[in-house]
Amino acid sequence: MPTRHPQLNAHGELKHLLTIEGLSRDLIHHILDTAAGFLGVSDREVKKVPLLRGVSVFNLFFENSTRTRTTFEIAAKRLSADVVNLNINTSSTAKGESLLDTIDNLVAMHADMFVVRHAQSGAPFLIAEHVDRTRGNVHVINAGDGRHAHPTQGLLDVYTIRHFKKDFTSLRVAIVGDVLHSRVARSDIHALTTLGVPEVRVIGPRTLIPGGLEQMGVHVFHDMREGLRGVDVIIMLRLQSERMRGALLPSAQEYFKHYGLTEEKLALANPDCIVMHPGPMNRGVEIDSAVADGPQAVILDQVTFGIAVRMAVMSLLAKS
């Protein structure tokens, strides 16, 4: 995995969005402020602004995700961009063309922006470094790479927290579940610590919590009840069904018993605690329906804010 983050241009503006790691607190707030300005666009009768008219956005999904692809497609179309969807597993790479040859071809078609989803950590970095080296005027957005990062999810999560809690500097935030395999958790931790959240907790079974979190200033809990006590924000993670099959966990029932968020466990958090989830939810596995549909859940607000955050990121990149 690359350690350099070539996402800022010479003026410190965002050229690519590859990871939240290394973004300054000011820059994150600038993105969130920009998103706030776009929130109204989706409420209008004509849900469009002409900011990206004639701009060519390519959704490069090397890993299938209709849901994430849709959010970027909607965001781009509301900015009036032209969007081309490419499911690359069924395409050139199947014919043996290398990833970077595919990228070179799309750059030669005068692409303006790549939204990249890839099962391998680091792929969007590789692409961004390559386009910078060869041409320099295409913007890359990481829409999720392996276990590494999902920065627009991280940004929409902190947008949601800012919206409901106003201030980050007195919050306790708990992230619950399969942190080991979660790019969302990684991006959230970077965003939260950068924004000054004093206490980030991670809760999960030993098999699903990576080492080294304490060095990032994160508190690790294996007992969910203990970890939820007094928190203001709970971010539930999706449990991939392959973890079950991979025998990292005994069963969904067992998991739910220990790490599923129920009303009873939620009552241990602060009374105005909000409940978040990146979706899609496994009801009855990591979250009980009573909580998912309850008054403290802000899961659908996350989706709404996610469109505005992606519009903000795209418009800021296009201006850099």
Next chain:
Amino acid sequence: MPTRHPQLNAHGELKHLLTIEGLSRDLIHHILDTAAGFLGVSDREVKKVPLLRGVSVFNLFFENSTRTRTTFEIAAKRLSADVVNLNINTSSTAKGESLLDTIDNLVAMHADMFVVRHAQSGAPFLIAEHVDRTRGNVHVINAGDGRHAHPTQGLLDVYTIRHFKKDFTSLRVAIVGDVLHSRVARSDIHALTTLGVPEVRVIGPRTLIPGGLEQMGVHVFHDMREGLRGVDVIIMLRLQSERMRGALLPSAQEYFKHYGLTEEKLALANPDCIVMHPGPMNRGVEIDSAVADGPQAVILDQVTFGIAVRMAVMSLLAKS
């Protein structure tokens, strides 16, 4: 299957289009009149009107149908809407997300319209009831649900009949084939009886005609020659090849002999009888090529009118 039809708003305007059952004669004529006004748009050099500019239309196809999806996509684009295509079988539901969670997510992205195709009868009702209960400003169009309804097909069929026959109140209309499994037949019967067609006939083998049709005022024939005598309109239904494999029928040859529309059988109808088919046709199974390509066939007119009817439905829903 829900029995309530929550498709009208408090002012009696169409909010969703879920079924033709329960629509008034005036409302159907209003839709057809609106469609007539759109017919010219597709003939222009610039085939577009800005009526739905900035409106987000989602094609939610839980069952694959490129053909139907295309007609809605074209209709929406000619109204200047932004269209996002989702093939949901390959998407979130594959990840175990529930149908209604998927819907909630799309609503949270500020969708304006869902065009829903689903193998299960009632799915579009379920979706419409859910969005009404939770937010209230998304419109649902049923693009075919199981064996239940295909209302835009029913509307384009009566548009076609009105175009060629002007008046419904003295017509004999025969629907021929696999009525049992046909959502088209159901929607046609509702539309035709509502519009005052005095004699609707249904023709087919006993294994493919459902019970209870007589109570709907429909005349059932098992002998095609007898049933076609004196009719003004013939609507042929597509024979699904799985009916053959499912042993409901002896063979395609046998079916064609008894229920295939040939020139010889067509001669039993009135001389100005028109021949319709929802497509795609099985030539040589339910219809002979001489008839499909003959002077009485209006099968391609149906397709042309279908775009205008879908534009009409979308524009009326958007105004409600």
Next chain:
Amino acid sequence: MPTRHPQLNAHGELKHLLTIEGLSRDLIHHILDTAAGFLGVSDREVKKVPLLRGVSVFNLFFENSTRTRTTFEIAAKRLSADVVNLNINTSSTAKGESLLDTIDNLVAMHADMFVVRHAQSGAPFLIAEHVDRTRGNVHVINAGDGRHAHPTQGLLDVYTIRHFKKDFTSLRVAIVGDVLHSRVARSDIHALTTLGVPEVRVIGPRTLIPGGLEQMGVHVFHDMREGLRGVDVIIMLRLQSERMRGALLPSAQEYFKHYGLTEEKLALANPDCIVMHPGPMNRGVEIDSAVADGPQAVILDQVTFGIAVRMAVMSLLAKS
């Protein structure tokens, strides 16, 4: 395969683009001149001209090719057309609908342009003849049919040569590889000979060179070193991996040894020789990376010019 080329209208203008065979030198230059005018559009901030606003372009891909489909989609969108993508193998033809019934349906939806990719040689001709016979106002572009033709690739190849070499009338051009199965080679040979290239060479193993090339004025070489001597342009062809499996060739290593373009072999050509490839490349099979990424390669320029050429073809057809 049809022998008539119904691609010109009564005024000698291009109505369809089916093959380069039979196009006049003037008409080819007119297409290339038009493309030159569009080259600037993709460089602008707003990469769009309103020439095809409200025009309905259907990408009819009976054979999957995300890469080619993308180039046409981008070209059409930069002309402001509405684009609908249809992967027809998963669609109506799977339901047993005939090719021409599918076409009739799309024509009835008031399609303006079909971009057709088909595994069978002659399919786009069949479609063009059919739409001419039945309606007359839809334009067909062949985006590759079997082993027969790929005219937009041929046009972008001669655009590239004209760009770098200015004049065709003193050039030696070598086409290297699997000519037998290559629609690109066929289209290139027609374009080059029409434009007055005095010496077109074809280089490849006996099993991959068709008979009859000498009658077309083409010089055949089986020794690559001999064939490259003194050429100004090298067009490498993609080696389909199925040729290897089909035992027409011993192995990729063996093929590379004899027919792979290396720096050492390239040195036999003229010093300012350009290297072209239609993509996607098999690095290490038909071309060495040192050459593919070297200073004489113009492979990515071909891609850029390809968008402009496709915009030119679409806009000329729309005006005819």
